[in-house]
Amino acid sequence: MTNVEPDLDTVPETVGAPGAPHEIHVELGDRTNHRAPSAEPDGVIELRDLEVFYDKFRAVSGVNLVFGSKEITALIGPSGCGKSTVLRCLNRMNDLVPGAHVMGDVRFHGVDMYDASVDVIEVRRRIGMVFQKPNPFPKSIYDNVAYGPRVTGMKPKNMDDVVEQALHGAALWDEVKDKLKQSAYGLSGGQQQRLCIARTIATSPEVILMDEPCSALDPIATAKIEDLMVDLAKTYTIIIVTHNMQQAARVSYRTAFFTAAADEHGQRTGRLVEFDSTSKIFGNPSDKRTEAYITGRFG
Amino acid sequence: MPDTTAATATGGSSARSHPPAWRGPTVDLGQQHPRRGERVIKILLVAAAWLSVAVTIGIVVSLLAPTVTFFTHVGLGDFLFGTEWTGGFGDKFSWTDKAWGVLPLVVATAIITVIALAVAVPLGLGAAIYLSEYASERVRKVLKPVLEVLAGIPTVVYGFLALTIFTPIFAHLVQFNTIHNMLSPGIVMGFMIVPTIASLGEDAMSAVPLALRQGSYALGANRMKTTLRVVFPAALSGIVAAIVLGISRAVGETMIVTIAAGSRAQLTFDPREGAQTMTGFIAQIASGDAPQGSPVYYSLFAVGALLFAITLLINLVSIRLVRKYRQVY
Numbered sequence: 001m002t003n004v005e006p007d008l009d010t011v012p013e014t015v016g017a018p019g020a021p022h023e024i025h026v027e028l029g030d031r032t033n034h035r036a037p038s039a040e041p042d043g044v045i046e047l048r049d050l051e052v053f054y055d056k057f058r059a060v061s062g063v064n065l066v067f068g069s070k071e072i073t074a075l076i077g078p079s080g081c082g083k084s085t086v087l088r089c090l091n092r093m094n095d096l097v098p099g100a101h102v103m104g105d106v107r108f109h110g111v112d113m114y115d116a117s118v119d120v121i122e123v124r125r126r127i128g129m130v131f132q133k134p135n136p137f138p139k140s141i142y143d144n145v146a147y148g149p150r151v152t153g154m155k156p157k158n159m160d161d162v163v164e165q166a167l168h169g170a171a172l173w174d175e176v177k178d179k180l181k182q183s184a185y186g187l188s189g190g191q192q193q194r195l196c197i198a199r200t201i202a203t204s205p206e207v208i209l210m211d212e213p214c215s216a217l218d219p220i221a222t223a224k225i226e227d228l229m230v231d232l233a234k235t236y237t238i239i240i241v242t243h244n245m246q247q248a249a250r251v252s253y254r255t256a257f258f259t260a261a262a263d264e265h266g267q268r269t270g271r272l273v274e275f276d277s278t279s280k281i282f283g284n285p286s287d288k289r290t291e292a293y294i295t296g297r298f299g
Numbered sequence: 300m301p302d303t304t305a306a307t308a309t310g311g312s313s314a315r316s317h318p319p320a321w322r323g324p325t326v327d328l329g330q331q332h333p334r335r336g337e338r339v340i341k342i343l344l345v346a347a348a349w350l351s352v353a354v355t356i357g358i359v360v361s362l363l364a365p366t367v368t369f370f371t372h373v374g375l376g377d378f379l380f381g382t383e384w385t386g387g388f389g390d391k392f393s394w395t396d397k398a399w400g401v402l403p404l405v406v407a408t409a410i411i412t413v414i415a416l417a418v419a420v421p422l423g424l425g426a427a428i429y430l431s432e433y434a435s436e437r438v439r440k441v442l443k444p445v446l447e448v449l450a451g452i453p454t455v456v457y458g459f460l461a462l463t464i465f466t467p468i469f470a471h472l473v474q475f476n477t478i479h480n481m482l483s484p485g486i487v488m489g490f491m492i493v494p495t496i497a498s499l500g501e502d503a504m505s506a507v508p509l510a511l512r513q514g515s516y517a518l519g520a521n522r523m524k525t526t527l528r529v530v531f532p533a534a535l536s537g538i539v540a541a542i543v544l545g546i547s548r549a550v551g552e553t554m555i556v557t558i559a560a561g562s563r564a565q566l567t568f569d570p571r572e573g574a575q576t577m578t579g580f581i582a583q584i585a586s587g588d589a590p591q592g593s594p595v596y597y598s599l600f601a602v603g604a605l606l607f608a609i610t611l612l613i614n615l616v617s618i619r620l621v622r623k624y625r626q627v628y
Contacts, residue, residue: 096516098436125519135510138533138626148518151528185627196514203518 041068041254044237045090045207048105052085055099059085060270063104065256069206072229072238074248074278077258078293082270083241086258087209090239091127092120108207125152127207128200133216134192136184136199141167141176144184144195148203162202169235170198171228190221194228201236208232210240214247226251245294248278255281257290362607365600372594373399378601384564384575386598387584394594401602403566405609407574411485411556412549414570418489419545423496424538430497431504432526443501450494458558461487466559469571479561479573488555492545499544503537504530508628535625543617547610553578577602 043066050063060082067073075083085094092113094100106113113123125148136144145163149156156162163180167173172194176187184195193213200208210229214222229238229251242248248255256275260268274287285291370378372394381400389396426446430439465483470476507530515525531538561573562583575583581599589596 091517093513093517096513121519121521124517129517131510131513131517133510135508135514137511137514137529138628147515147520147528151515151518151520151524183627199514199518 041066041071041073043067043107044069044109045239046105046107046110047086047089048107049103050086050089050106051103052082052089052094053099053101053103054097055101058267058269063270063272065272065275067237067239068254069237070233070235071253072233072240072251074252074255075239075241075258076243076245076248076255076293077270077273078260079243080268080270081258081260083256083258084211085270087211087239087241090207090209091124091129093124093129095120121152125203126205127209128203128205129209129211130193130196130200130213132212134189134196136187136192136195138183138185140181141184141187141195142180145198145202148199152203154203166198166202167195169201169232170194171224171231172198188221190217190224193217193221193225197225197228197232201232205236207237207239210238212241212243215243222247245282249282252278254278257281257285257287257293259289259293359607362600362604365597366604369594369597369601372597373601382566384580386564386580386595391590391593391595397594399598401577401605403564404575404577404580404602405605406566406568407481407556407560407564408550408576408578410568410570410574411481411488411560411576412546414482414485415488415492415549415552416542416546418486419492419496419549420542422489423493423541423545424500426493426497427500427504427538427541428526428531430501432522432530443498446494446497450491450498452491454491454552454554455558457487457491458484458555461555461559473571475571477561477571477573479559479563480571481560481574482570484555484559485570487559488549488552491552491555492548495548496541496545499541500534500538503534503541506537507533511628532624532626533628536621539617539621539625543613546613550606550610550613551578553582557582577606581606 045065045067047063047065050060050065051058052060063082063086065086075087077083088094088097089102089106090113094102102114108123108127111118128148137147139147142163145166146159148154149159149162164173164177167176172191175191176195179186184192187195193216197208197213214225217225226247229240232238240248240252254276255278257273258270259273260270262268274281274285274290276286280286281290282294285294378399378401380402381398382402383398383400384403385398430443430446434442461483462478465487466478466480469480469482469486473482504526511529511533512525515529520528556576556579560576560579562575562579563573564575564580565572567574581602584595584599589599
C-alpha cells in the first residue's frame, strides 16, 4: 500500500548514447518544453565577483551569475569545481562551515545578502534548500512539514492546511495522508526526499536550492523528483547542483558550467566557464572545456 | 560409485552431479596452519563478558540470604514504612529494643539526591549543549578533557570541601548552626556529577548527524531551536542515560554524606538539618563493630538490598521513558 507505483511513462529515456565521441547526443527532455526560457534571466539572485575561501584555501573565484525567477538553473561541472560551494552561498549555509569566508556580492532582489543588517533566518526562510541525502527529522511526517512554520514563528490559522498544501505541492499527499502521525523514517528514500521538499515549501519560500537531490535515489524516484521540479518551477525559482548531465539537460532552462583550474601556486580554484540557456550549453557550447565535459571527454 | 554424467562430462572421478568445467591446474584451499590463537582469544573474551554477569548474580545472592534472615525478625511493612531507625543503638544482640523503620535513611538519601540533581542536571546539560552545539573545535578540545579530569577527583575530597567550605557559607547564608546538614553535601555532590552528565550528554548530542542540523538551519531555525527541537530529542536516550547514571552515583555516593551529612538517623525534610543516608549508615556500621550474626549486621544487608532495588527501579523506569519519547535517527 505504501509502495510507490512505478510510473514507467516518466522514466527518462537513455540519452547520450555511446558512439561517435565528438558528436553531442544529449536530447533536451520534454519536460523543459512547456515554457521556453526568456532571452535574459531577470536577476532575482545575482552573483558579482563571488569569491569563497575556506580558511586560506580559495575554493571559488570570479563567479558572475544572474539567475532568473521561476526558472530552473542547473550548476554542473566535475567534482571539486565549487558548484556546491556556490549553491551554499545563496542561502548563507556556508556560514555554518568553520573558516568559510565569502567575498563579492550576493544579491537577492537587489539586496546584499551578506550585509550586516540582514537576518540570516529570513534569508533561509525565503530561500529553502534540499540536500543530497534525504534528511528528514526523526519525527512524524506531520511534524517534519510543520517544523519550518513553527520555528520561523509563522502563525498559520490552521497548521493542518499548511501541512496538507505542502504535501500536495511535493506530490506526496496521496501516499502519506493516512499516516501523517507515523515516523518519516518509514518512508522510502524517494518519498523522504519529497518530504524534504514539502518541508521546504511549507515556509513558502521564493527560491529552492537543490544540492544533487537525486544522487541517492533510484531512477524511478529520480524521475518523480524531476517531474516535481518542473512542476514547482511554475511557482518557485529552482537552482540545482547535479552531477547528472542528462538531468541538467532534461529539467533546466539555463545551465552554468564550472571547472577547477590550478593557479600559479598549484592551488585549484573553481571558476565559472560558461553560462547560457541549456539548449545552447548542450547543443552548441562556446567554450571547448564545456564541450569536452558534456561529451564525456573530461571530468 | 560410478557417476555416468560426471564421467561423460569431464572424464574425472568427481561424484558430483554438476562437475566443474575447469581443466587447468588444481589449487589447495585447505587450512595451511591450525588457528589456535583465534580460539583462545575468543574464550578469553567470552570469559570477560560472563564474569561481570557472574559478579552481579553473586552480589544479589550474597545479599539475599542475610536479608531473608533479617526479615524473619522484622516485618517488611515495619521496615519500609517505619519512621524511626535506631539500628545502631542498644543491646548488640537484641532485635526487640530497636526501631527498624528505614524511612529516615531513604528520605535523607532522596533529599540529598534531589538537591544534587537540581545542581547537576541544569549545569551538566548546559555544559553539554555548549560543548556540542556552541563551542568551537578549539574550545571543545581543551574543555572536555578538563571536565573529565573533574570526574576523577576522589569523593572524599568533595566531602571535605562540603564540610569545610560549603557548610560554613550556607550556615551563614540560610541561618543554621549545625555542622552536619543535607544542603552542602547535596550541592557538592551536584558538582561532582556535573562532569558525568556533561560528558555523556555531549557524546550523545555530538552523535546526532550533521545533516539533521543542516536541515533545520536551512528551514530558518536558529541555533537554540535546532538544539532544543532537533538535536535534543534525537539524543534523548543518551541524555537520559547520562542523567540516570548521575542519579545512580548520587544515590550510591557514600563518602560525601558520611563526612558532611552526619550520622544521626532522623526523619526530616529540612535540608538544613543533618540526617544519615542509607549509604552513610552502611559505611558507619561496616567500619565500626558489628558482630557477625547480630541484628545490626543483618540490617546492613537489608539496607543494601533496598539500595540495589531502588537503583534497579530507576534504571527500569528510565528505559521505559526513553522508549516512549526518544526519536530514533
